[in-house]
Amino acid sequence: MNTASAFFMRDFQVAWSYRFSFFFQNASLLFSVITLYFVSGLLEGSEIAALSQYGGDYFSFVLLGTGLSLLAYPLTKAFSAGVRAAQVSGTFEAMLITRATGTGIVISSGMYSVAIACVQLLLTWLIGAVIFGAEFRLTQIPLLLGVVAMTVAILVGIGLLSAAFVIAFKQSEPFTGAFVAGSLLVSGIMYPTSVLPRWLEVVSPLLPLTHAAELSRFLFIEGADTSNVGMHFFALLGFCSLLPIGVFALRRSLDFARQAGSLSQY
């Protein structure tokens, strides 16, 4: 806990030192929700078959998908960026000679970004529901938070794999960027996966965000079909194994870098 709170306090202090950005970083969220609201207005009143299983309301559909996509980039990049920044500034070795474990240091170095991304996700949904009247089943909030927690665990796992790569090979990896871009394309963030060509639609179940988006919509949108909830839940649960795999890879990469003498190299 000491390690996590030290990093949280450090990152808050650094963010606070950029006060203008600190106060205005959430303003863009409001503009994004307003944009989605007006775009959804174009489709109001039209019967779109692809949206029928989600209750037919595009604003609620896209709001849930966009909210989850806000997690993708920060969570998969936070840990490798934390390691890289520490290596460049020379603080990585200084931290590793404290009593904190290497794994704890790397995980804690990304937790502020994770927390900010989660707050932004919840704010996006809250603004959509309270100000713009998204049609949500409010009784399902605990289940929705469970989906968010599983999604966070999966994305953190991918982020730790990315950090492990940076530590072991002293260079940033291209996979998480491709993962995020691919997810935005085929995970049904802005549109249902059923509108994709068949060859792309078969790829979408291979990405965890597909199941997170589907599950959150089936559980939370008023009037959505709940018959496929189980399948998406178990798929998402399976993807959660990425978290322990990420922790294991991170440990191995730190051992490898200690042996290679490359902890501070970048």
Place this chain on the structure above:
Amino acid sequence: MPEMIIVDSVEKAFRRQSVSALLRRSAPSHSVLRGVTLEIAEGDYLALLGANGVGKTTLLKAIATLLLPDAGTVTVLGSDIRTDGDRVRRNVGYVLADERSFHWRLTGEENLHFFAKLDGMAAGDRVARARFLLDRLDLSSAGDRPFGQYSTGMKQRLAVARALLKRPRVLLMDEPTRSIDPAHAADVWRLVREEVEAVSGCLVLVTHQIQEALSLCSRVAILADGEIALDTTAQQMERFASDLDGFSVSVRGLSRDGLIQLRAVPGVCDVRIASQVAGEQVLEVATSSGDLPLGGFIEELTGLGATVCSLQRATPLQAVVQRLLAGTPQKAGAA
């Protein structure tokens, strides 16, 4: 006195590290430590000397668990660095050679609190200890200023404060006063002595300044060719250095052939390149005691087309090391 650090037959080679090299497994390697054995006891103040690149920092990093040897063992207060790193790190304070190793947007005091928290120090102790160390190192008035605004010397003093935070019994210092002015360097050494004595600890100091090594340390070890070539007392070293004097000079644009002409300047016993970074060479010049032929030397340098960047009086480390390894207090030029 009980042994606090035992380095036994440690070997370390560095391999080229890349994805392709990893797959080939037979990547070319550069051997740095070739069977280093060293014991450091409670109360020892050991200066670790040697030329650039001989593995002094590598050895310190191994003791601090930042690097694992390929062969041999390192134990600190009975704990093996490989199997019991956590226990080792509880007892080790390390002043890294890189004084930039702080968070630049945080103040000096916030930086110390951050590292103290990682070391598991309680809140009250953290605050009191940070203030005490800032005060002793003449940084209390700068404690609330962002680290990015510190001068190089202030950054190095803060690095010393960080290493002392947890009251370590084993203190490792890698050129800790390189950019600190003499008055503040004296403050650092006074504090270090008090802290080491208070916890019945030991100090391992890597330095290129002979005067610093002699004034602080009771023991001197010389690392050469990947091994401890000599482990002796400071008094012995002083005897070998007593008739040597010299200066170090940073230059640009000097060719290797120029060294031969510089060695021929009257009053100069020897000239060596101590380091070379980004086109700037640091020359270590050995002269006879009390005879500094500065005018003739600089005239020769400029005649060779070199530009002098800085110059300071310093006993030539490499000349003393050569004498020590040879075993006789002979003239530097003959070493």
